[in-house]
Amino acid sequence: MSLRVVVVDDSGFFRRRIVEILNADVGIEVVGTAANGQEAIEVVKQLNPDVVTMDIEMPVMDGITAVRRIMAESPRPILMFSTLTTEGAKATLDALDAGAMDFLPKRFSEMAADEDSAKILLRRRVRALGRARLIRPTAAPLTERSASAPSSTPILTARALAAAAPRLSPSTTPVRNLRAVLIGTSTGGPVALQEVLKGLPKNFPLPIILVQHMPASFTPAFAERLNNLCQITVKEAATGDVLKPGSALLAPGGVQLLIEGGAQQRIRIEDSPPGTIYKPSVDITFKSAVGALRSQVLAIVLTGMGADGREGTRALKANGAHVWAQDAASCVVFGMPAAVIDAGLADQILPLKEVGPALLKGFC
Incomplete structure (x- = not known):
């Protein structure tokens, strides 16, 4: 039909x-x-x-x-x-x-x-x-500060893994001594990021890097909206920005965000390599974190088409990083998380509404 x-x-x-x-x-x-x-x-x-x-x-x-x-x-x-x-x-x-x-x-x-x-x-x-799911997160509109691609057809093995995945238990989750949270997403991501970030307190102890597939003209407005909604600070990333606790940096559209190591982790924005599909790319940002942060990373892959983030997550996981993926039932499009889950890279598979609370329980 x-x-x-x-x-x-x-x-x-x-x-x-x-x-x-x-x-x-x-x-x-x-x-x-x-x-x-x-x-x-x-x-x-x-x-x-x-x-x-x-x-x-x-x-x-x-x-x-x-x-x-x-x-x-x-x-x-x-x-x-x-x-x-x-x-x-x-x-x-x-x-x-x-x-x-x-x-x-x-x-x-x-x-x-x-x-x-x-x-x-x-x-x-x-x-x-x-094929998408009609799921709207129960989040406040992106208007004021709150007090509080490749085919994306889901793969059956991913659905089975998602259904059988262990629920997050903060008391047993071995996520400690981290230096950053990295979040990658695409279709459904603007509202998903709103849902995850809205409840984090101003003094959230880790810096957050956000990679959302979005055109260059959209990311400044999106960063501004998130900043108006959230208690943490959200801004569009620029070269030289330092990763700071309680601050989220959004990858600019049309280019790539890299994380550089050193006494302080900083951002470098550069043009995309020839043939790059996604600008910004979750894979490119995640892979750059391997050298800068090694195992001290929590990588989270949320709703989106395609498989961007899988190879970056694979590189992080090989160095001991922790990985969370959004579950099939709460995704608008179960493509990017499915790719991570099918590759056996997800330590935890969570409904969207539990990602933010899990961050609070794990680090606050």
């Missing part, structure tokens, strides 16, 4: 283009379109699609409002199309907070190196969302 999709955009040209691209995949069928958010709500109710693609700026009703209504009345995976601007970043983050699961640039030239690759990426992301 084909994946049923509704395409929503106020531009007739863009709607036709997306319909043509998606319908070229024998496993995808565009069953309807809409020109604004109000139409989208009605079309989704009538046609019951598996996935919706949604523009943000539209007349009558904007995409963010439409996402909020759809997720309240007839929830399903929604892919946003966004402009890669500061305002576009803020709006996209609002849409993700409202319930959208993923986003892509509206310009194909910003989506991939060439048009054919962009078309493949779009189809892949839509197919992945068709």
